[in-house]
Amino acid sequence: MSGVVLNIKSIRKQKGISQEYLAYQLGIDYSTYGKIERGAISLTVDRLEKIASILEVTVEDIFKWRAESSEKEDIMKALSDQKNLNEQLIQENERMKKEVDLLKQQLSDKEKIIFLLENKLNKGGD
Numbered sequence: 001m002s003g004v005v006l007n008i009k010s011i012r013k014q015k016g017i018s019q020e021y022l023a024y025q026l027g028i029d030y031s032t033y034g035k036i037e038r039g040a041i042s043l044t045v046d047r048l049e050k051i052a053s054i055l056e057v058t059v060e061d062i063f064k065w066r067a068e069s070s071e072k073e074d075i076m077k078a079l080s081d082q083k084n085l086n087e088q089l090i091q092e093n094e095r096m097k098k099e100v101d102l103l104k105q106q107l108s109d110k111e112k113i114i115f116l117l118e119n120k121l122n123k124g125g126d
Contacts, residue, residue, distance in 0.1 A: 002039060003063075004043065004048070004062060004063060005036065005037060005038075005039050005043070006072075006075060007062050007063070007065035008036075008037065008051055008055070008062060009037050009075075010065060011055050011057060011061075011062065011065055012055060015055060015056075017054070017055065019033050019034055019037065020033075022051065022054055022055075025050075025054045026047065026050055026051070026054070048062070
C-alpha cells in the first residue's frame, strides 16, 4: 500500500468522511473505492485530484501528509494481521489439498478392490 493511499485514508478518517461518501462523490462503487484504499487499484492523477477536492486538501497536502503515529501503528498492525491470516489460509489450503489427494487415493483403492471382487464373483459364478 503506497504512502499516498495511506495518507488519503488518514485524512479521510480525520475529517470523519466515510468510504461510502467518498465513493459516492467520485461516482464509483463503494467496493471499488475500498480497493483503492487497499492499494488493489492504482490511482490516476485525475482521481487523485478529485479525492483531494472532496477532502478539501491539495494534492500536495496528500503527498506531504503525516498520519499520527498511533494511526500508522494501527495500519501496520492491520497489515501484519492480514499477512498472518493469509499465511494461515495458505497453510490450511495446502493441508486440504493433501487431504483431497489422500481421499482420491483411497477412493481409487476401493474402486480397484470392487473391480477385483466383481471379477472374482463373475469367475466363481461361471
